[in-house]
Amino acid sequence: MTGQVTAVSRNETYSFSKPPRESIRLLAGLGVEGDVHAGETIRHQFRMTYEPDLPNLRQVHLMHEELFGELARKGFEVSAGQLGENITTRGVDLLGLPTGALLRLGEGAVLEVTGLRNPCAKINDFRPGLLGEVFALDPVSGEFTFKSGVMAVVRQGGIVRPGDSVEVENPPLPHRPLERV
Template identity: 65%
Template sequence: MTAVSSNGEYSFTKPNRESITLLAGLGVEGDVHAGVTVKHRSRVAQDPTQPNLRQVHVIQEELFDELGEAGFRVAAGELGENITSRGVDLLGLPVGALLRVGAEAVVEVTGLRNPCLQIEGFQPGPLKQVVGRDGLGNIVRRAGVMSIVKAGGVVRPGDAITVELPAGPHRPLDRV
């Protein structure tokens, strides 16, 4: 993992930290999106009692490289993620995959992040880079994965992330 980020206030970006603490069943300690029920404003407006399947946002740093090639400058935390990874095929994981992060923490992948128009306020243009369509016209989301915390612990940049796949058959990720 290359960076960890959190923010106690609603903001599109999240400042990088020396470490973050993942709390089982809640999310990132002190982060505005931590909690048992949904915290994302649009989802709270729909139904504030929904379970929070978006406790921890993990994004692949390789996306920043691709955005850079398209002329955008994006750094860790700037797309609102909590954990920035490198070398893990996040988008290819199935629902229920476990990410072991650092010495103790475990998060369970619940689905794909569905980026919203706020990304255009951060920098005009990248929304079309992170959400598009494949050759069959299906929507393709590339802005990382959302997860819930199964086992807590302190995580830091440089900590390893290992993947444990669930028993099959595997369900492909969809937006959460």
């Protein structure tokens, strides 16, 4: 599976959205250089208060651009970086990836997918009613489907820019489905 990076974003301070950039630098074992969520241990503002020493499995947030079209059809205008993602992609089924899938970006950066982004209530502060559109309850299984992207850690650093390719390398079988991280 091959896709494309359509936008990259980062923010030095805690804020819901991240401004788009011309490029970002991924740092192995840390995340996006200059981003508030970069680090070896957890950097999620709320989780740091009770789990400050946990490994940071949320170094990089990726979101599929196709979600923006789905949301627009429901009356929600959203663009790259506004939901807090670092990398926006097109043509990659991010939500269908298994845990441990590798994403090769551009000329050498490698991310390992760790799990699904757990959407938070702040999404409704950004656009009232949006939280209900980024996850859904499966009527058969009773399980939630999360649509707000995936989280990853940086295995190999590098520069990532809009227009870069995204190549997926799945881990060996058996695959483990993504869970919230």
